[in-house]
Amino acid sequence: MTTTAPPYPDVGHEAEPRGLISWLTTVDHKRIGIMYLVTGIAFFAIGGILALLIRAELALPGQQFVSAQAYNRLFGMHGTTMIFLFAIPVLVGVGNYIIPLQIGARDMAFPRLNALSYWLLLFGGLVLYASWFVPEGAPAIGWTGYPPLTNAEYSPYAGVDLWAISIIITGASSTMGAVNFITTILNMRAPGMTLFKMPLFTWSVLITAFMILIATPMLSGGLAMQLADRNLGTSFFVAGEGDPVLWQHLFWFYSHPAVYIMILPAMGVISEVLPVFSRKPIFGYNAITWSTIAIGVLGFATWAHHMFTTGLPPLLEAFFILSTMTIAVPTGVKIFNWIFTMIGGSLRFTTAMMFAIGFISMFVIGGISGVFQAILPIDRQVHDTYWVVAHLHYVLFGGMVFGVFSGIHYWFPKVTGYMLSEKWGKLTFWTLFLGFNLTFFPMHILGLLGMPRRYFDYPASRGWTEYNIASTIGAFLIALGVMFFLFNVFLAFRRKEVAGDDPWEANTLEWATTSPPPVYNFARIPEVTSDRPLWDARQKLREAQGHAD
Amino acid sequence: MNDPIVENAEEPIEIHLPEPSIAPLIVAAGMTFTLTGVLSPVLLFLGILLLATGIGMWAFGK
Numbered sequence: 001m002t003t004t005a006p007p008y009p010d011v012g013h014e015a016e017p018r019g020l021i022s023w024l025t026t027v028d029h030k031r032i033g034i035m036y037l038v039t040g041i042a043f044f045a046i047g048g049i050l051a052l053l054i055r056a057e058l059a060l061p062g063q064q065f066v067s068a069q070a071y072n073r074l075f076g077m078h079g080t081t082m083i084f085l086f087a088i089p090v091l092v093g094v095g096n097y098i099i100p101l102q103i104g105a106r107d108m109a110f111p112r113l114n115a116l117s118y119w120l121l122l123f124g125g126l127v128l129y130a131s132w133f134v135p136e137g138a139p140a141i142g143w144t145g146y147p148p149l150t151n152a153e154y155s156p157y158a159g160v161d162l163w164a165i166s167i168i169i170t171g172a173s174s175t176m177g178a179v180n181f182i183t184t185i186l187n188m189r190a191p192g193m194t195l196f197k198m199p200l201f202t203w204s205v206l207i208t209a210f211m212i213l214i215a216t217p218m219l220s221g222g223l224a225m226q227l228a229d230r231n232l233g234t235s236f237f238v239a240g241e242g243d244p245v246l247w248q249h250l251f252w253f254y255s256h257p258a259v260y261i262m263i264l265p266a267m268g269v270i271s272e273v274l275p276v277f278s279r280k281p282i283f284g285y286n287a288i289t290w291s292t293i294a295i296g297v298l299g300f301a302t303w304a305h306h307m308f309t310t311g312l313p314p315l316l317e318a319f320f321i322l323s324t325m326t327i328a329v330p331t332g333v334k335i336f337n338w339i340f341t342m343i344g345g346s347l348r349f350t351t352a353m354m355f356a357i358g359f360i361s362m363f364v365i366g367g368i369s370g371v372f373q374a375i376l377p378i379d380r381q382v383h384d385t386y387w388v389v390a391h392l393h394y395v396l397f398g399g400m401v402f403g404v405f406s407g408i409h410y411w412f413p414k415v416t417g418y419m420l421s422e423k424w425g426k427l428t429f430w431t432l433f434l435g436f437n438l439t440f441f442p443m444h445i446l447g448l449l450g451m452p453r454r455y456f457d458y459p460a461s462r463g464w465t466e467y468n469i470a471s472t473i474g475a476f477l478i479a480l481g482v483m484f485f486l487f488n489v490f491l492a493f494r495r496k497e498v499a500g501d502d503p504w505e506a507n508t509l510e511w512a513t514t515s516p517p518p519v520y521n522f523a524r525i526p527e528v529t530s531d532r533p534l535w536d537a538r539q540k541l542r543e544a545q546g547h548a549d
Numbered sequence: 550m551n552d553p554i555v556e557n558a559e560e561p562i563e564i565h566l567p568e569p570s571i572a573p574l575i576v577a578a579g580m581t582f583t584l585t586g587v588l589s590p591v592l593l594f595l596g597i598l599l600l601a602t603g604i605g606m607w608a609f610g611k
Contacts (some may be wrong), residue, residue: 025569119577
C-alpha cells in the first residue's frame with residue numbers, strides 16, 4: 001500500500017495506557033468511539049438474532065416455534081435494540097472517533113461528559129435486556145410503545161417500565177453527546193477551518209446533534225408521562241381522562257426526526273467516501289451543506305404523516321403531505337450531487353465505495369416508497385402492512401447500515417493501523433446486498449397483498465408463503481454477510497497489513513496524522529485553507545517535487 | 550495522564566490532555582439505578598448513593 005506522507009508534523013506514538021482499568025476510566029475520544037462502535041455492533045448482532053427468530057417464525061404459515069406473545073416480545077425488542085442501541089450509538093461512535101481528528105482538535109470539548117454519554121448508553125442497553133429476567137419478561141409492546149397497550153391495565157409487568165427507563169437513559173446519553181458535538185465543532189476547529197470549509201461528515205454530525213438536542217426531550221418527557229401513568233396513577237394517555245393519541249404526537253415528534261438523526265451522519269460518510277474514491281472534489285459542497293441544514297429543519301415538520309389514520313383535521317393532513325414531499329427535495333439534491341461527483345471521476349471500486357454506491361441505490365428505493373406513503377389515499381391502504389416494513393428497512397438498513405459499513409471500511413485503517421481484506425470486503429458487500437434485497441423487496445409485495453405487520457402468523461390461503469420464504473432466506477444471507485465482515489476484522493488483526501497514514505489519498509485532516517493516531521491526535525494543530533486540506537497539501541508537495549525535478 | 554511533550558517538532562510543545570477518571574462510570578451507574586428506583590426503593594437508594602459519590606469524585610477531579 002503506497003502512502004503519501006502528509007506535510008504535517010508526524011510524531012511518534014505516546015505509550016497508550018493498557019488494561020481493563022484504562023478502558024473503564026478513559027476519557028479519550030478515540031477509545032470512547034471504539035467502545036461505542038463495539039457496543040453498537042454487539043447490539044446489532046443481538047438485534048439481528050432477534051430478527052432471524054422473527055423471520056424463522058414467519059417463513060411458513062402456522063406456529064413454528066414461538067408463541068404469539070413471545071413473537072410480540074421479539075419484534076418489540078428487535079426494533080428498540082436496532083434504533084436506540086445500534087443505529088444511533090454506532091454513528092455517535094464513528095463521530096466520536098473521527099470528528100475531533102477531522103476538525104484538527106485534540107479531544108472532544110467535554111471529555112468526561114463524553115465518557116458519561118457512553119456509559120449511559122451501555123447501562124441503558126443493559127436495563128432494556130434486564131427486562132427478559134423480570135416476571136412476565138421483556139415488553140411485548142413493539143418499539144413504538146403505544147398506549148393503551150402500555151398502560152398498567154393491559155401490560156401490568158415491570159418489563160414495560162424497564163423499556164421506558166432504558167430509552168430515557170439512552171436519550172440522556174444522546175443529549176449529552178449532542179451538547180459535546182455542538183460545542184466541539186463550533187469551538188475547536190483548526191485555524192482557518194471556517195464553517196464552510198468543514199468536512200461534510202462534520203457538517204452532518206453538527207446538524208444531527210442539533211436535531212437530537214431538540215427532539216430527544218419530547219420522547220423522554222413522553223416516557224416519563226407513561227411511567228407516571230403506570231406507577232403514580234396519572235392519566236396522561238388514558239382514554240377518556242387523557243389522550244392516547246397525545247403519545248403518538250410526542251413519540252413521532254422524536255421518532256421521525258430520528259430517521260434523519262440516523263441517516264444524516266450516514267449521508268456525511270457517503271459525502272466523504274465518494275470524492276476520495278472518485279478522485280475528484282465533491283460536486284456541490286454548498287448544495288450538500290444547505291440540503292443537510294434543510295433536512296434538519298424540515299425533519300421537524302413531518303412527524304404526523306405517521307398518524308394519518310388517527311383522523312387528523314384535513315388542513316393538517318394537507319400540511320403534512322406537503323411537508324413530507326418537500327423533504328424529498330433536499331434529499332434529491334444530495335443524491336444528484338453524489339452522482340455528479342462520480343461522473344467523470346477516476347473511480348476506485350473499493351469496499352467502502354461499493355457500500356457508498358449501495359447506499360445511494362437502496363436509499364433511493366426507500367425514499368421513493370416514502371414519497372408514495374406521503375400521499376394520503378396510498379398511506380391509508382398500506383398503513384401497518386409489510387409495505388411500511390419494507391420502506392423503513394430500505395431507508396434504515398439499505399441507507400444507514402450501508403453507510404455505516406462504508407464508513408467502517410473507509411476508516412478502519414485509521415483506527416487500527418491495519419487494512420481490511422478487499423476480497424472479503426467485497427464478499428461482505430455482495431452477500432449483504434443480495435441478502436438485504438431478498439429479505440426486504442418481497443415485503444413491498446406482501447404489503448400490497450395486505451399482509452399486516454406485527455402478526456406472528458398468517459393463513460396459507462392468502463398466497464403470502466413464497467414471499468415469506470424468500471424473505472427468510474434473505475435474512476439468513478444478511479447474517480452470513482455480517483459474519484464475513486467479522487471474519488474480515490479478525491483477519492485484519494491476524495494479517496497485520498500496515499495501512500500507513502493515508503492509504504486512500506484522502507482529503508480530510510484525520511488522514512494527516514498516524515494510523516492509529518497518537519493520544520494527542522496532532523503534535524501541532526494544522527492550519528486549513530480549504531475544505532480538503534490534504535488534497536491541497538499533496539498538490540503543493542507534487543508541485544514542489546516537480547520544481548525540484 | 551502526564552502531559553506529553555513532543556520532542557521531535559521544531560520546538561517542544563506541551564499538550565494538555567484530560568486525566569482518566571472513573572467518575573463518569575459511577576455517575577452513569579448512579580443515574581441508571583436512580584431511574585430504576587421507580588421499581589424498587591432499594592434501587593433508588595443505591596442509585597442516589599452512587600450518584601452522590603460520582604458527582605463528588607467528578608467535582609473534586611478524581
